[in-house]
Amino acid sequence: xxxxKQNSPSLSVQEGRISILNCDYTNSMFDYFLWYKKYPAxxxxxxxxxxxxxxxxxxxxxxxxxxxxxKHLSLHIVPSQPGDSAVYFCAATPRGxxxxxxxxxxxxxxxxx
Amino acid sequence: xxxVIQSPRHEVTEMxxxxxxxxxxxxxxxxxxxxxxTMMRGLELLIYFNNNxxxxxxxxxxxxxxxxxxxxxFSTLKIQPSEPRDSAVYFCASSLADxDTEAFFGQGTRLTVx
Numbered sequence: 484x485x486x487x488k489q490n491s492p493s494l495s496v497q498e499g500r501i502s503i504l505n506c507d508y509t510n511s512m513f514d515y516f517l518w519y520k521k522y523p524a525x526x527x528x529x530x531x532x533x534x535x536x537x538x539x540x541x542x543x544x545x546x547x548x549x550x551x552x553x554k555h556l557s558l559h560i561v562p563s564q565p566g567d568s569a570v571y572f573c574a575a576t577p578r579g580x581x582x583x584x585x586x587x588x589x590x591x592x593x594x595x596x
Numbered sequence: 597x598x599x600v601i602q603s604p605r606h607e608v609t610e611m612x613x614x615x616x617x618x619x620x621x622x623x624x625x626x627x628x629x630x631x632x633x634t635m636m637r638g639l640e641l642l643i644y645f646n647n648n649x650x651x652x653x654x655x656x657x658x659x660x661x662x663x664x665x666x667x668x669x670f671s672t673l674k675i676q677p678s679e680p681r682d683s684a685v686y687f688c689a690s691s692l693a694d695x696d697t698e699a700f701f702g703q704g705t706r707l708t709v710x
Contacts, residue, residue, distance in 0.1 A: 517697055526600070526687050526701025527639070572639065574697075582627060582696035583652065586639040 486510045487575050489587035497595055502560040504590050506573030509554065513575035513585075518547060518558045521570045521589070530571075531558070563594045600702035602688050608708045614676040617705045620669055621690030629699055630663055630673050631687040639687070645671065646693060678709045 488507045496502045504518075514535040519527035533540040533547045533556070540547050546559045560567055573587040601620040609615050621628050630642040644652040648665045656663070660679070665671040675682055685706050689699035 515697055524703065526689070526703050528701065529698045532697060576697055580652075582629070582644050582646075582691075584641060584697065584699070588638040 484509075485587075486513075487573055487585050487587040489571075489573055489590050491590050492588075493591040493593070495593045495595060496563050498565055499562045502558075502563045502567065502592055502594065504558040504560075504571050504573075504592065506556045506558075506587055507554055508556075508575050510575070510577065510585070511554070512577040514578045515576045515581060516547070516549060516556050517574045517576075517584070518545075519572040519574060519586075521572065527572055560592075563592075565594050565596050568592055568594050600688055600690050600700055602686075602702035602705050604705060605703065606706045606708075608710065609678055611679055611709055612677045613709075614674065615678045615682075615707060615709075617673040617686050617688075617707070619671045619673070619688030619702060621671070621688070622700055623669065624692070625690035625700070626668070626693050627691045627696050627699070628665060628671050629689040629691075630671070631689065631701075633685045633687065633704070634683075642673070642686075675707075678707075680709045683708050 486509050517532040518530040520530045521527040531542050531545050533549050549556045570589040570591050572589045574584045603618045628645040633639045642655045643663045645665045663673045685704045687701050687704045689701040691699040
């Protein structure tokens with residue numbers, strides 16, 4: 484039973500355009516959400532997060548949007564760069580157990596020059 | 597800082613053998629995690645230590661798996677006996693306890709059990 488779902492295994496965009504990666508969750512106890520990025524042969528690295536009390540968080544080219552009623556979050560990358568090509572994991576933690584990350588299976592983003 | 601250091605990077609072993617994976621967390625971090633990544637199940641938390649004490653081992657799949665953290669700078673994950681279905685990439689991660697969600701991951705150990 485996957486509690487965090489990334490339904491698109493891959494996404495391809497042109498350099499300079501917007502990349503939108505989507506994530507859905509089922510557990511209503513989740514109250515903190517994160518995106519991690521992973522390059523081949525490396526471990527995941529933290530990218531950006533959002534608390535359930537917010538609906539948007541921005542950090543440079545990266546913006547995460549949270550729609551609690553739809554149990555949906557998305558990561559926007561504008562403008563996309565070839566160096567952004569990586570696997571992006573959505574993750575969530577429940578109230579009271581902020582160490583307990585539940586990850587989606589990831590979306591491979593390819594940014595073409 | 598060198599980041600989280602895992603060894604070995606790759607391990608190939610025969611079914612039934614004991615396997616030990618090693619991790620050195622970032623100095624000053626007091627939380628340590630072991631994760632497993634497989635195609636079928638993705639990234640799963642196996643065990644969480646805080647200040648060297650195991651807090652949550654509910655993700656450890658079977659009694660064949662054990663983890664220790666004898667001090668703040670070293671942890672091991674042991675599989676005995678190993679089975680082909682244990683083949684996966686195992687990640688160690690560390691964090692500051694008040695920022696547990698923003699964990700720093702090592703490069704992982706790719707384990708193949710034949």
